[in-house]
Amino acid sequence: RKQINCVGPLPADTLWLKVRDGEYDAVVTMYHDQGQIAIKLLGFDRGVSVLAGLPVPMTTPAHGTAFDIAGQGKANVVPARNAFTMCLNMASSRNATTGVDSGMAD
Numbered sequence: 764r765k766q767i768n769c770v771g772p773l774p775a776d777t778l779w780l781k782v783r784d785g786e787y788d789a790v791v792t793m794y795h796d797q798g799q800i801a802i803k804l805l806g807f808d809r810g811v812s813v814l815a816g817l818p819v820p821m822t823t824p825a826h827g828t829a830f831d832i833a834g835q836g837k838a839n840v841v842p843a844r845n846a847f848t849m850c851l852n853m854a855s856s857r858n859a860t861t862g863v864d865s866g867m868a869d
Contacts, residue, residue, distance in 0.1 A: 779805065791815075799825060808839055811846045813853075820853035822846040 771791075773781075779801040781787060792798035795812075802810035802825050810825025824842035832838055 775801075808842050809845065810842070811849050813849070820850045822850040822853070 775797060778787075778790065782790060782801070783805055790798060799810075799812070802812075807826055812823045812825050814821040814823075824846045826842050829838055
């Protein structure tokens with residue numbers, strides 16, 4: 764059985780300092796903007812958004828679509844690759860018979 768060390772709720776004004784310093788591996792926020800503003804400030808090109816509550820994993824690069832530079836050869840593919848890799852990892856860890864993440868099933 765896997766154990767998840769989870770704490771909170773925590774105040775947003777100090778939480779992100781602890782995230783920056785490596786004290787947390789992940790953050791769950793109630794609203795999109797509570798996480799996106801801080802994530803973009805901490806690592807615009809590294810953040811991955813995960814949409815929860817769906818029957819399948821869904822991830823996106825935190826930077827958005829970048830339509831303003833589409834087709835110009837300027838885009839950094841690393842954020843999209845990170846989102847894709849995270850989605851694959853989430854999908855491969857799912858229990859195929861129940862649809863529940865294998866780490867949370869017990």
